[in-house]
Amino acid sequence: MSRLANIFAWSRFYAVLVKEFIQMRRDRVTFGMMIGVPLMQLLLFGYAIDTDPHNLPTLIEVADESPVVRSLTAAMDTSDYFDFIGIVTSEAASDEALKDGTASVILTIPPGFEADLIRGVTPELLLTVDASDPVAAGGAIGAMSGVVETAIGQSLNGPLSFAAKSPAPFDLVIHRAFNPSGETSLNIVPGLLAVILSMTMVLITAVAIVRESEKGTMESLIATPVTPSEVMLGKILPYVFVGYVQTAVFLLAARALFSVPFSGSFLAFFLGFNLYIIVNLAIGFLVSTVARTQMQAMQLSFFTILPTILLSGFMFPFAAMPGWAQAIGTAIPATHFLRLVRKVMLKGGGLAEVTQDMAAIAVILLVVVAVALKRYRQTLD
Amino acid sequence: MAEQVPEKVAGEVAISVTGLTKIFGTRKVVDGFDMQVGKGAIYGFLGPNGSGKTTTIRMMCGLLTPDGGAGQCLGLDIVRDSREIKKRVGYMTQKFSLYEDLTIAENLDFTARMFGMKNRKALVAEAVRDLGLEGRAGQLAGTLSGGWKQRLALAACMIHSPDLLLLDEPTAGVDPKARRDFWDEIRKLAARGVTVLVSTHYMDEAVQCDHIAYIAYGKKLIDGAARDIPGQIGLSTYVVTGPDLSELEARLEAEDGTGQVIRFGAELHVSGTDKAALDALAEVERARGTHEWVAKRAGLEEAFIYLMAGAKDNFMLEPVS
Incomplete structure (x- = not known):
C-alpha cells in the first residue's frame, strides 16, 4: 500500500x-x-471559405455560330459559376484575354463541332482554365462538364434527338487542369x-x-x-x-x-x-x-x-x-x-x-x- | 547588529554529508563538500553568486542526485530515500515559486494536499491567521508585495511541519523591515527545534546564524561559528579615522604588503593576515600624525570580503570551462 x-x-x-x-x-x-x-x-x-467559384468570366472561342453555341451561352448565363462575357473567333484573342485576366475560363469549340456531333463522331471540346488559382480552376472544370452536357443535350432535340445519347456524345478535353477532390x-x-x-x-x-x-x-x-x-x-x-x-x-x-x-x-x-x-x-x-x-x-x-x-x-x-x-x-x-x-x-x-x-x-x-x-x-x- | 546566538551544543545531527560532488557537463559545480548540521541549528550558507549554494541545497533535499559523495539527512540516505526526505523537509526556492494565479489559501491548500496532510482546512486557516492575512486569503498570490510573497512561501513550506527547512536566499530583494520580520520567524522556528539551513548574501543575516559555511566555486573554504570565523582566517584589523580618507585609501591600496582596505563610511578598515606587517604599517602611519589608527577585532564583514577576494583569485587560477 x-x-x-x-x-x-x-x-x-x-x-x-x-x-x-x-x-x-x-x-x-x-x-x-x-x-x-x-x-x-x-x-x-x-x-x-467556399471553394466553389462563382461568376468566373468566361469566353467562348468559336469560328462559326451555331445553335449549339447559342444554347451553351444560355446555359452559362443561368449557371452561377460562369459569367459569359462574349465570343472570340481566334486563338490569339482568347490567349490575350486569359493573360490579362479579362477571362479565366475559355471554352473552345472546334470547327464542324455540331456536324461531327450529328454524325456521331464524338468531337472534342477544349476547356482552358486559368489555373493560377487552382482551387477555383478545379471548381470550374467540374461545373463546366455539367453545363456543357446539359446545353448540348438541350440543343440536340427534335429531329436531332437521335444523336443525343448517354454518355455524352462528346469529349471535354481539359487543359492545364488542377482538380482537387471537390471540397x-x-x-x-x-x-x-x-x-x-x-x-x-x-x-x-x-x-x-x-x-x-x-x-x-x-x-x-x-x-x-x-x-x-x-x-x-x-x-x-x-x-x-x-x-x-x-x-x-x-x-x-x-x-x-x-x-x-x-x-x-x-x-x-x-x-x-x-x-x-x-x-x-x-x-x-x-x-x-x-x-x-x-x-x-x-x-x-x-x-x-x-x-x-x-x-x-x-x-x-x-x-x-x-x-x-x-x-x-x-x-x-x-x-x-x-x-x-x-x-x-x-x-x-x-x-x-x-x-x-x-x-x-x-x-x-x-x-x-x-x-x-x-x-x-x-x-x- | 544583533546579538550573536550561541552555537547549539552538538547533539543530534540533522544533516551530515561528505564528499558531495555535482558535475554539470564538464563543470564541477560542487566539489567534495563536507558538512555537519546539528539539530535545531540555524546554519548559514555564504558565497558569491554561482558558487554552488543552490546546487548543494538541492542535493541535500533530494532534488538532485549527487555525482559523488554520500550523506544522510534526518537519518535518511540522501540518494536512496529522497522521497522520504522530501516529506520531512520544507524547501523555499530562491525565486517565488508558488502559483501567482492561485489565491493565498489555494496555494497553501495545494501544498498541504501535496504532503497528504489530513486536517488541511484547519492547517490552511491557521497558516493564514499566523501570516495575519485573514481578510486576504482570497487574494491572488501574484498580487502580493515581495515581502509578503516571501512570508507566504515560508508559510507554504512549513505547512507540513517539516523537521528541516532549506531556505535558498529567502530575503533577496526584500526590504529591511520585511527581512527583519522574516528572521524573527526563522528564529521562532529554530527555537521549536526545526533545523534551518539558509543561504544568503547579507552579512547582517549571516551573523544571525549559529554556524556559517563559506562556499566559493563549489568548494567550502571555511566553516565555523559566526564569531570564530575571523579568528580562523587569522585576520587583524585597524580602524582608521581622520581627514581625506579617499586619498589615504588610494595610497594604501597602491602600496605593496598592505592587506585589504575597505571604506566603511567615515572609517577605513585595514586588514591583513600578517599581524606583524600590519602593526608595522600602523606604526609608520601613526608617526605621520594625520590619521588615528586603532586596532580592533576583525569582524565578519572584513572576513567575508577577504574570502571573496581570495575566491576571485581562485577563479582566475582555475578558469571555469
Missing part, C-alpha cells in the same frame, strides 16, 4: 488536477480561446475538427507544462513528494476535458449551422477521437521537453500545426501531393484522423472501416511517447 502510494497517490493527482482547473478558470483569455477558436474557425471555414463545406467541416483539436491540444499542453518550469513553480512542485506520473496525468487530464468540450461544441454547431450529417458509428468516432486527443497531448508533452520558455513552446507548436493544416489533406487533396509530401503527411496524426472523421461522419463508416486509421495513429503515438519519455528522463536532473 505504502509502496504503491509512493508511485501514484490519488490525493496528489487530484490536487494537481484541481489546481489546473482553477488556473484554467482564472485564465479567461485562454479559456475563451479554447471555446471561441473552434466556433470562429467553423464559421469562417463553413461560411466564408465543399460538408467535407471541410469534419476536417476542421482534426485541425482544431490538434492546434489546441498540442499548444495548450506544451504551454501548460513549460509554464511550470519557466515560472519556477516546478521547483517547488518537485520538492514535494509528488511523482512525475501524478504531475503529468494531473496536468494533462484537464485538457482532455477541454478536447471533449471543443468537440461537443464543434459537432453541435456543425449540425445546427451546416447540417453536417453524422451517418456512421459513434463508437468508431469516439474511440478514434480519444486516441487522437491522446496522441496530440503526447506531442504537446514532447514539445514541452524541448522548449525552455512558453514562447518557444508556442513557436514549436505552430511548427507542428502547419504541416497538420497543409499536408494532412485538410487544405489540399492528399492524393495530389508528391510522394515525399505524402510521406510526411502519413506521419501526421491529423491525416489519419481526418480520414477517420470523413469516413464516419460523411460516408457512414463503422469500426471496421477505421481500424487502419486508428492503427496508424497508435503507431505514431507509440513513437511520440517513446521519444518524449526518453527526453523527459534527460531533463529531470
Whole structure:
C-alpha cells in the first residue's frame, strides 16, 4: 500500500488536477480561446471559405455560330459559376484575354463541332482554365462538364434527338487542369475538427507544462513528494476535458449551422477521437521537453500545426501531393484522423472501416511517447 | 547588529554529508563538500553568486542526485530515500515559486494536499491567521508585495511541519523591515527545534546564524561559528579615522604588503593576515600624525570580503570551462 502510494497517490493527482482547473478558470483569455477558436474557425471555414467559384468570366472561342453555341451561352448565363462575357473567333484573342485576366475560363469549340456531333463522331471540346488559382480552376472544370452536357443535350432535340445519347456524345478535353477532390463545406467541416483539436491540444499542453518550469513553480512542485506520473496525468487530464468540450461544441454547431450529417458509428468516432486527443497531448508533452520558455513552446507548436493544416489533406487533396509530401503527411496524426472523421461522419463508416486509421495513429503515438519519455528522463536532473 | 546566538551544543545531527560532488557537463559545480548540521541549528550558507549554494541545497533535499559523495539527512540516505526526505523537509526556492494565479489559501491548500496532510482546512486557516492575512486569503498570490510573497512561501513550506527547512536566499530583494520580520520567524522556528539551513548574501543575516559555511566555486573554504570565523582566517584589523580618507585609501591600496582596505563610511578598515606587517604599517602611519589608527577585532564583514577576494583569485587560477 505504502509502496504503491509512493508511485501514484490519488490525493496528489487530484490536487494537481484541481489546481489546473482553477488556473484554467482564472485564465479567461485562454479559456475563451479554447471555446471561441473552434466556433470562429467553423464559421469562417463553413461560411466564408467556399471553394466553389462563382461568376468566373468566361469566353467562348468559336469560328462559326451555331445553335449549339447559342444554347451553351444560355446555359452559362443561368449557371452561377460562369459569367459569359462574349465570343472570340481566334486563338490569339482568347490567349490575350486569359493573360490579362479579362477571362479565366475559355471554352473552345472546334470547327464542324455540331456536324461531327450529328454524325456521331464524338468531337472534342477544349476547356482552358486559368489555373493560377487552382482551387477555383478545379471548381470550374467540374461545373463546366455539367453545363456543357446539359446545353448540348438541350440543343440536340427534335429531329436531332437521335444523336443525343448517354454518355455524352462528346469529349471535354481539359487543359492545364488542377482538380482537387471537390471540397465543399460538408467535407471541410469534419476536417476542421482534426485541425482544431490538434492546434489546441498540442499548444495548450506544451504551454501548460513549460509554464511550470519557466515560472519556477516546478521547483517547488518537485520538492514535494509528488511523482512525475501524478504531475503529468494531473496536468494533462484537464485538457482532455477541454478536447471533449471543443468537440461537443464543434459537432453541435456543425449540425445546427451546416447540417453536417453524422451517418456512421459513434463508437468508431469516439474511440478514434480519444486516441487522437491522446496522441496530440503526447506531442504537446514532447514539445514541452524541448522548449525552455512558453514562447518557444508556442513557436514549436505552430511548427507542428502547419504541416497538420497543409499536408494532412485538410487544405489540399492528399492524393495530389508528391510522394515525399505524402510521406510526411502519413506521419501526421491529423491525416489519419481526418480520414477517420470523413469516413464516419460523411460516408457512414463503422469500426471496421477505421481500424487502419486508428492503427496508424497508435503507431505514431507509440513513437511520440517513446521519444518524449526518453527526453523527459534527460531533463529531470 | 544583533546579538550573536550561541552555537547549539552538538547533539543530534540533522544533516551530515561528505564528499558531495555535482558535475554539470564538464563543470564541477560542487566539489567534495563536507558538512555537519546539528539539530535545531540555524546554519548559514555564504558565497558569491554561482558558487554552488543552490546546487548543494538541492542535493541535500533530494532534488538532485549527487555525482559523488554520500550523506544522510534526518537519518535518511540522501540518494536512496529522497522521497522520504522530501516529506520531512520544507524547501523555499530562491525565486517565488508558488502559483501567482492561485489565491493565498489555494496555494497553501495545494501544498498541504501535496504532503497528504489530513486536517488541511484547519492547517490552511491557521497558516493564514499566523501570516495575519485573514481578510486576504482570497487574494491572488501574484498580487502580493515581495515581502509578503516571501512570508507566504515560508508559510507554504512549513505547512507540513517539516523537521528541516532549506531556505535558498529567502530575503533577496526584500526590504529591511520585511527581512527583519522574516528572521524573527526563522528564529521562532529554530527555537521549536526545526533545523534551518539558509543561504544568503547579507552579512547582517549571516551573523544571525549559529554556524556559517563559506562556499566559493563549489568548494567550502571555511566553516565555523559566526564569531570564530575571523579568528580562523587569522585576520587583524585597524580602524582608521581622520581627514581625506579617499586619498589615504588610494595610497594604501597602491602600496605593496598592505592587506585589504575597505571604506566603511567615515572609517577605513585595514586588514591583513600578517599581524606583524600590519602593526608595522600602523606604526609608520601613526608617526605621520594625520590619521588615528586603532586596532580592533576583525569582524565578519572584513572576513567575508577577504574570502571573496581570495575566491576571485581562485577563479582566475582555475578558469571555469
